[in-house]
Amino acid sequence: MAETRVELGERAEDVLRRVYEVEFSRLVGLARLLVDRREDAEEVVQEAFARTCANLGRVRDEDPLPYVRRAVMNFSRDRLRRLRTARRHRDDAPAEAESAEQGAVRQASGRAVVEQLAELPRRQRECVVLRFYADLSIPDIALSLGLAEGSVKSHLHRAMTTLAIELEDQR
Numbered sequence: 001m002a003e004t005r006v007e008l009g010e011r012a013e014d015v016l017r018r019v020y021e022v023e024f025s026r027l028v029g030l031a032r033l034l035v036d037r038r039e040d041a042e043e044v045v046q047e048a049f050a051r052t053c054a055n056l057g058r059v060r061d062e063d064p065l066p067y068v069r070r071a072v073m074n075f076s077r078d079r080l081r082r083l084r085t086a087r088r089h090r091d092d093a094p095a096e097a098e099s100a101e102q103g104a105v106r107q108a109s110g111r112a113v114v115e116q117l118a119e120l121p122r123r124q125r126e127c128v129v130l131r132f133y134a135d136l137s138i139p140d141i142a143l144s145l146g147l148a149e150g151s152v153k154s155h156l157h158r159a160m161t162t163l164a165i166e167l168e169d170q171r
Helices: 012-034 038-054 065-089 100-108 111-119 122-133 138-145 149-166
Strands: none
Touching: 012 038, 012 065, 012 122, 038 065, 065 122, 065 138, 111 122, 111 149, 122 138, 122 149, 138 149
């Protein structure tokens, strides 16, 4: 994982710009595992950076990355909530075809794992994605999701148990 250390005397805008340059693609990958389409993931990350920039005075830490990561998680949740509501209200709309890129990503990531990951409850899925895709520690996951460390451990344990059972045939 790339470093985004804050130098003494560095302006908050410069730090955020460097976080954007270093972490944008990783954050899109994170959001991609939480929302349906890459375009949605990119929009979520853009919105997270825009809101962080607008609220730089409220970012408590010297490093805005945890704030941006949490915003990505929250905006991903909001996006999924809106999509589910929209889908409920358009019963006869044709299903969106998967692009070649999406198919390649799904295969490369392990189709069965991605499918089972999507079936997990939201909090469990978020904890697994942050732990194994974003490579965050338990305390960092807790900070990103606004949970207690014990809750993160519990969600991870439940998710891993479920995935092990569901993917047993894939071994």
